[in-house]
Amino acid sequence: MSLRLEAALDARDVAVSLSLDHGETLAVLGPNGAGKSTVLGMLAGLVRPDRGSATLGDDVLFDLPASWRPPHRRGVALLAQDALLFPHLTVRHNVAFGPRSSGATRSEAGAIADEWLRRTATDAFADRRPAQLSGGQAQRVAIARALAAEPSLLLLDEPLSALDVAVAADVRGMLADVLADRTTVLVTHDALDAYLLADRVAVMHDGRVVEEGPTRRVLERPRHPFTAELSGLTLVRGVRTPDGMRADDGMLLPGEPVDPVEQGAPVLAAVRPSAVRLARPDAGTIAATVTALEPQADLVRVRTDRLDALVPPADVADLRLRVGAHVALGVPPSAVTLYPA
Template sequence: MTEGLFVTARLAARDVSLSLTVPPGATVAVTGHNGAGKSTLFAVLAGLLVPDTGRCTLAGSVLFDLDGAGRGSWLPPHRRGIALMAQEPLLFPHLSVLENVAFAPRSRGAGRARSRSAARHWLAEVGAEQFADRRPAQLSGGQAQRVAIARALAAEPRLLLLDEPFSALDAAGTPVVRELLVRVLEGRTALVISHDPEDAAALAERVVVLEHGRVAAG
């Protein structure tokens, strides 16, 4: 599938061999026990791990095409158009909320004024514009997660990877951020790692189950 995401990859050292297709604009939840290969899949897509063999295309672009003999193509992470949101918000502590979000378009070559304008737009989209002048240490867990979502979206990614987006939240913050993600993920190509069936059902149109580095269902 050239319009969405297609990946097939094998990593012998981790005993991972999987294939996955995601239609354009679809959100797919990835679940499985610890060590099933979920984080490995995300690292391969983001360009943080190089598989032994495999091929990956996203929106018609080849991210990698490796034959196992040292030949092939490999697109570096910053050229993939992929945003990875880790379990923790990982905001820059020395920057304001506005500058944290503006960092995404700045890293893509946008000027200061344009980056700040984009940051304000996305902060408004996630209901966090009132925190623009704060530092991350002044935010609650739920507020920081909203800002992290805004930063990921400000990068205008072709693929959004969310690794357990609710793991750092308390019981009160989880429903709010879940409702927010349901809204902002609509029409976006995304993969979400989740161990919670309720979260997977709320966010994704399809659930893929990994077992021992293989796709077991979905």
């Protein structure tokens, strides 16, 4: 079922407008406090906005102030960061709970539970209690329980954030299979979740949607600094030149726009830090000053007042980098994605 939401909650300074076609997965990205979980709460019926409306297919979830459908009558399932399984029930009975609550017989609910246990690879511990499960196992069971209820809309609130990296990758792969053709809103702070699970993304900042569209287009051609940061890119604004662009601060970047842009017209550039070269002050084309050094896995993100660079620690040591150090940056055309502003 298609989803349409337009609502505002003044106390949290959240005002959003979102749409989602039937069978699509929408990833809602944003920093802490951006309003992502508030949006899920509105859709689930746990948070009542001050005004607005939401429809799911032909069903009106709310149309304030006149109409408000209670959570249990919305056909919406919400899965939070914590699995929140019923501790006194076995895994199988946890998953069968939704179908039983909807009127299925015991045998029907058991058959549905067995199917979702199989699809989420949790059938091996169907007779265990939640206390006997690992974090990854419990989250898989929670996903199976949510899907066994056959919701018209599935809401996922950072379902992988409490899992370690290896387990999260495993559960992410499982989600990619079970979310296919299912109308889903996924709240996450991880661009990888969006790339692997979502058809479209909406980026929230300060309670507003600042970007929305197909996943790759939004994340690879960002228009908001937070989106660029989330994607690991540096966003630069400027105007088109014959050889690329002139940034607002005068910096020249090479590149050919992905779409036609007239000379002098406003453009944006997404620059990949991993392709930016660092050198001593007299050995590069762009003079810059180091503003921060941030370890990222086995590399170091060197932030400067012009562009960021992602380099091995050995480069940091060789150049004796520190905050305030002067460096030169080299930017090949392949590092720059140029597009209309």
